[in-house]
Amino acid sequence: MADYPSLHLLIGGEQVTGGGRETEEVIDPATGETIGTLPRASTEDLDRALDGAKRGFRTWRDTPADKRAAILTKAAGLLKERVSQIAPAITREQGKPVKDAMGEVIYSAMLLEFYAGEIKRIYGRTLVRPTGQRVEVQYHPIGPVAGFAAWNFPMINVVRKIGGALAAGCSVIVKPSEETPAGGIALVQALLDAGVPGDAVQCVFGVPDTVSRHLLGSPIIRKVTFTGSTAVGKHLARLAADDLKVATMELGGHGPVLVFNDSDVDKVLDTMVAAKYRNAGQVCVSPTRFLIEEDVFERFRDGFVERARTVKVGSGFEEDTQMGPMANARGPDSLAKLIGNAKDKGANLLTGGERIGNRGFFHEPTVLSEVPVDADIMNNEPFGPVALLNPMKDEDSMIEEANRLPYGLAAYAWTQDPARRSRLAAEIETGMLAINGANVSGVDAPFGGVKWSGYGSEDGREGVMACMVPKTVHEAD
CATH class of the missing domain: 3.40.309.10 (Aldehyde Dehydrogenase; Chain A, domain 2)
Structure with a gap:
């Protein structure tokens, strides 16, 4: 049995807790006992995260590709170094055998390593035109991303919200499940420790519907990505549609x-x-x-x-x-x-x-x-x-x-x-x-479904391109 870590929000690179915030209990599924207390983000916290994501997008987008790749690679290394501390926390909050939790952390590190390489493989193309004309297709990061993750894989689900977005040059506000928060917090902390700016990757918790409505109601967020049930996915897709936000939905199966x-x-x-x-x-x-x-x-x-x-x-x-x-x-x-x-x-x-x-x-x-x-x-x-x-x-x-x-x-x-x-x-x-x-x-293959199992892909090259938008530039002498 392992000690369970203290829990907090990560906003602007700072660990945020206390301050009269509402809280909720985290339960050990093997015993039914409370093992932690998780703070909920206030409206002010969410607004601060949104403002930070707007700044963080500009900073991270303009960071040279080699540097961004090195940071993601370093974060992957930190996860590997910390696996013996992180995996037991995942087992405490989610219940899976600790050897499986260790595999989850290592797979998350592998995904970050793959995305580090993809940062250098975002290619545009030049179209054939007569002399004096030039048409170029460029790919640009879509903007700040809001990610919502389910409880069954406390770290893998979260890294799938973050990895492709960071590789594309986007900033991210992620909300892991309140039932299994430690895995997501550990992931975001590793990214911060590796050098991702505090405004470029942030972690919040709260009443899920309240947090999703607030984040998706902001024009700052340009994409939503979600793993969870089909019913909740449809709800988030409707919220995203109100502002024509791009969405990736990884939903239920059978x-x-x-x-x-x-x-x-x-x-x-x-x-x-x-x-x-x-x-x-x-x-x-x-x-x-x-x-x-x-x-x-x-x-x-x-x-x-x-x-x-x-x-x-x-x-x-x-x-x-x-x-x-x-x-x-x-x-x-x-x-x-x-x-x-x-x-x-x-x-x-x-x-x-x-x-x-x-x-x-x-x-x-x-x-x-x-x-x-x-x-x-x-x-x-x-x-x-x-x-x-x-x-x-x-x-x-x-x-x-x-x-x-x-x-x-x-x-x-x-x-x-x-x-x-x-x-x-x-x-x-x-x-x-x-x-x-x-x-x-x-890590190099797209992960996603069809019909009521959702749309869009995570992992692989497709996970990066899902966070980018094409721009066609027509130029004449």
Whole structure:
């Protein structure tokens, strides 16, 4: 067990707390106990952050590319140096095993390193014109950015709001989740310590709707980027539309997994069971609807249940823990309703289905099979440790079910048929597709979805260009 750090806002490079500000408690999901007190930004704090972002944009935009790249690289190094202090704080506030929290910090550092390189790869182009004429396409940073991050990845979600914007030359005001604030604070502090001006990257907290309305109501903010639920994403998109602000929305999913009879079933099981229960299923790209070709369904079902029953659930600080608690009290309560509804509709509960104990927010790894499509859990993202296993007749029916929902963030498929792989890549409606694997992200690859899973991309070159605007310059002698 590790000490939890003190919490504060970061405005203009200063740690801001006290002063009669409203506060809220941060809860350890493994115990249900309060571990920290977080200050909420006042209206004056938000206005000061906005004024700073306006100044910080001009300063950071005009900082030479080599210097900006060096600063981001240094920040990545600081995260690596501090991983043994940051990761336990993430585990305390979010619940995931500390080894997974360490991986989250390292991935965040890798993303900053990639973006440092992209700063030097923002290219325009010159168009062909007759002698005496010149047309040049330039790319410029869009302006101050407001970023809002979800609680399931306290640092990765935040670095995705900040990294591409800073690489593009924008200033950023970020609001990590109030439930998991320490990861975001640590990230912003590393950037400040590395040399990012205090006005160019700031961190605030408060009542989410109040903060978002205030920031997006200001003409200073030119872009909003958000990770979270589809419902909240639609709300923020409407607020952004009032001032025609650019938006990137990384929203909910309901990941389909297509398992064909030519796949290596044991390999699929070993890979996808681990992926399903990673972070207690609280992952926007979590594999959830397993669509299994009929003639391998029973073998797959039995193997999945066997493996699910061996997942070690416990405190994230215990060395053999594979799955920690859910991150908040809402998680087990929501799953109880969804699982109950599925059973009422005729689904088979094969293992799990219950909360574990009465301390903290632990839940059993759960498997449901033959789940009717009208069950709530087949249509609404469970965001928890629940796998849904259904037999499917053939490829066409599997693709139809994969595309049935209005979500399209991540999808998975297992097959040895090269022609089928090409068909799946063309026909599955998703922003990211993993074939014969469980990884759908990489620092150099765009991360984002389609339909109700949002629009725009983070990570990769696309994450930088999403924070830039083209300008065409026509010039004549």
